[in-house]
Amino acid sequence: xxxxxxxxxxxxxxxxxxxxxxxxxxxxxxxxxxxxxxxxxxxxxxxxxxxxxxxxxxxxxxxxxxxxxxxxxxxxxxxxxxxxxxxxxxxxxxxxxxxxxxxxxxxxxxxxxxxxxxxxxxxxxxxxxxxxxxxxxxxxxxxxxxxxxxxxxxxxxxxxxxxxxxxxxxxxxxxxxxxxxxxxxxxxxxxxxxxxxxxxxxxxxxxxxxxxxxxxxxxxxxxxxxxxxxxx
Numbered sequence: 001x002x003x004x005x006x007x008x009x010x011x012x013x014x015x016x017x018x019x020x021x022x023x024x025x026x027x028x029x030x031x032x033x034x035x036x037x038x039x040x041x042x043x044x045x046x047x048x049x050x051x052x053x054x055x056x057x058x059x060x061x062x063x064x065x066x067x068x069x070x071x072x073x074x075x076x077x078x079x080x081x082x083x084x085x086x087x088x089x090x091x092x093x094x095x096x097x098x099x100x101x102x103x104x105x106x107x108x109x110x111x112x113x114x115x116x117x118x119x120x121x122x123x124x125x126x127x128x129x130x131x132x133x134x135x136x137x138x139x140x141x142x143x144x145x146x147x148x149x150x151x152x153x154x155x156x157x158x159x160x161x162x163x164x165x166x167x168x169x170x171x172x173x174x175x176x177x178x179x180x181x182x183x184x185x186x187x188x189x190x191x192x193x194x195x196x197x198x199x200x201x202x203x204x205x206x207x208x209x210x211x212x213x214x215x216x217x218x219x220x221x222x223x224x225x226x227x228x229x230x231x232x
Contacts, residue, residue: 005073006039006046008066009226012054012178016079019223020049032065039070043230048072052178055152056101059178063185074130074192076229077182078222081148081174081197082155084167088174088199091141093221095134096148096195098123099180100170103151113169116184123147124183127192130229134194137228141198141221146173148195150180174199196225 011017021027024040024047031037037050048070052062063075081094088094100114100123107113115122135143149172179195186193198221 005071006048007230008063008070008072008075009042009047009049010052010059010062010066010075010077010182011079011222012052012059013079014051015219016222017049017051019219020047020226023223024049030069032069035062035065037066037069043227045230047230052077052182055177056150056181057152060181060185063182067185067189067191072191074127074194075182075186076130076194076196076226077179078196078226079176079178079198080200081176082201083173083199084149084175085144085146085173088144088146089142090199090201091221092199093137093139093141093143093225094148094174094197094199095131095143095145095225096126096179096183096197097131097145098125099148099150099183099195100124100172101151101180101184102149102170102172102175103153121184121187124180124187126183126194130192130194133229133232134196134225136232137225139221139224144173147171148173148179148197149175150178151175152177194229196222198222 024042027038027040037048039048052059105113106117111117155175
């Protein structure tokens with residue numbers, strides 16, 4: 001992994017990247033149309049911090065722009081997720097072993113759920129070195145390594161029965177709206193990546209209530225893990 005090129009740190013929402021921006025030195029704004037990123041240093045390392053926006057299209061579009069603009073050594077995406085694994089509690093941190101798009105469904109053409117048709121792409125593996133460093137983070141919240149399911153839907157109890165059917169096939173531990181899109185871009189460009197998520201809800205009837213309440217916890221968790229990676 002190159003150390004001369006910056007780390008890209010992404011989150012879908014302002015609240016998910018504010019902690020990074022507030023701790024950056026030598027911060028400068030870079031704009032590309034309606035997209036904007038901040039360059040600078042964090043713990044003495046070159047970083048680019050950017051809000052991607054919500055959903056797979058925004059996440060992929062922003063990641064592509066950042067890759068072309070900054071030629072990063074690695075991409076880290078942070079934010080919230082809903083728990084599918086019954087052993088996960090609100091506030092727990094999930095480090096993606098891999099991720100998959102659960103709404104990529106071309107079974108009608110003979111492809112398994114999550115497989116991008118006419119390719120060998122289905123599960124996207126996080127970088128082993130980044131994952132190992134992240135696992136060594138000392139935090140008051142429990143760390144898990146699991147599979148993240150990505151799709152363009154905020155999952156609540158109304159959708160969970162459908163998703164549990166897919167969970168039995170895909171084996172997902174958490175669900176969110178951007179990770180696998182970022183992972184696909186990074187995989188194609190051969191750039192190391194890691195998806196870091198904090199459980200904000202259990203993808204149930206309380207999801208809309210729990211989600212905004214736990215954003216400060218998310219910011220704290222993400223900053224702790226990324227800071228440890230940068231220092232390792």
